[in-house]
Amino acid sequence: MQLPLGTGTVEVSLPDCAVRTVELPGGETVDPAVAARAALDDPHGPALPSLVDPGDDVTVVVTDVTRATPDEVLVAAMLERLPDCNVSILVGLGLHRPMTESELRTALGEYATLATNHDPDEAVEVGTVRGVGSDRVPVRVHPLVAEADHVLSTGMVEPHQYAGFSGGSKTVVVGAGDGSLIGYTHGPDVLSHPDVRLGRVDGNPFRETVDRAGDAVGVEFCLNVTKGPDGFLGASAGRPRAVVADLAETAREALSVPLEDTFDAVVGGVGAPKDATLYQATRGATYLVLGEHNPVRSGGRVITPARLTEGAGEGTGERRFYERLRTATSAESLYEAMRAGYDPGAQRAFVVARALREADLWITNSEHPAVVEECLLHAAERVDDAVEPGSDVLVVPDALNTLLG
Structure with missing residues (x-):
């Protein structure tokens, strides 16, 4: 299957897994x-x-x-x-x-x-x-x-x-x-x-x-x-x-897809322009986990292929997000600390911490895997490497524009 990566796509193959792919209703397009x-x-x-x-x-x-x-x-x-x-x-x-x-x-x-x-x-x-x-x-x-x-x-x-x-x-x-x-x-x-x-x-x-x-x-x-x-x-x-x-x-x-099932792993596509920074790319996981229906089983994982051409991101908000995650010892401690307040822009770290309490988050195919690993997330070279064999997998090709529930 093909998933978005930057302005192109990446090939994903999961032959040892039971895979279900979300198909959006879509609609007639316009100029x-x-x-x-x-x-x-x-x-x-x-x-x-x-x-x-x-x-x-x-x-x-x-x-x-x-x-x-x-x-x-x-x-x-x-x-x-x-x-x-x-x-x-x-x-x-x-x-x-x-x-x-x-x-x-x-x-x-x-x-x-x-x-x-x-x-x-x-x-x-x-x-x-x-x-x-x-x-x-x-x-x-x-x-x-x-x-x-x-x-x-x-x-x-x-x-x-x-x-x-x-x-x-x-x-x-x-x-x-x-x-x-x-x-x-x-x-x-x-x-x-x-x-x-x-x-x-x-x-x-x-x-x-x-x-x-x-x-x-x-x-x-x-x-x-x-x-x-x-x-x-x-x-x-x-x-x-x-x-x-x-x-x-x-x-x-x-964009709405009825769904009641849960899965060992959920693969969510993001693509450009959102996958240029870790700040924006994490939206793929948080939109899925913190939406109307969380499709990830307890202890499962969400995998997002993202190029991260700008690393964590260069703006004020992105830097605050990065520092919060980089200096945290755990998702739970970060979440509890941030409940007392935080600087504008750091909110994405708070939301990521909420999602990490529900599932492990993986970023694959990135140019900055070390940045990913610094931020309580896991990095892998390919989507295939981040999914355990035998997993039940849900693939959401457009995670930012899919409403599950």
Whole structure:
């Protein structure tokens, strides 16, 4: 069988095992450019041209290199509808590393010259929002967002460990935010809430806090897409909450697989761009183990082939993640220590620790096996080497876009 690895695939053969492969329902694919323009013709709420006057300052927040969003296509479709105004593009990095000039040109084409990498140290406060219970959370964003007459965004509505589905206001308030909102929403109290779950939007306190922050910032309009196993499934435009609800429903139909069984080993594919760093690649395992249905038997293992061209990762969050795992003596001690709190960005170490309490995590085919071994995980040269002969194995070719349960 073939599993994703970087921008290509890797051959996996498990002749001594009982293997079951997940097949997603999928759906009819669309041309994202055509779908984006159709969505703009029929938005949720006011049409984009009616929101903006000539001469206004408009900031479009786009996703970064960790998302496979067709940002050039989405930006082009929105700018076609705008009057003569002053447009800036802000790359929503959150606490990830800046994108290089080459990456910006690849992602944004002719619009790369309008782009600025977000710097969380430059964020300014625009207000506070209610978090869980009576908590008040400060909302700080980049000046290009805070000072704009209008804030627009692109996004990918895909399964997300915390938000249920990504996209909507999250591109702006997390991508263009600083450690205040990121630290709160990604903190142990929120992430351990039972309704903070992969695929869940309604009643999810992470998503609700992010949406309220979007209101405080003034995110008026977004243009998002969603995708399935064979390509893009649709686009939606307009008010962020409605866009996420719309595309999440489309995604669920294409990505949900009923499953009650458990297995000795689960092999989850990730591929580019997520498998460039250990920080992102571990999503494959945590999405599987901490989703609606954990398919791994007690004491089993989850195996993820990942190139890890950037090792653990180079951004602030990635470095914090790496240091937490590298200095931990066990998953249990790390989990207990992090329940008391941690710096923004380190949350992925907390979630990995939660998953490690359920199963062993393996990374194969990587360029940095020593980094993997430093971080409480196991490394192997090939997937075949990480699976014990005679195992019952579930293969999930697209672990980040599969909803089991």
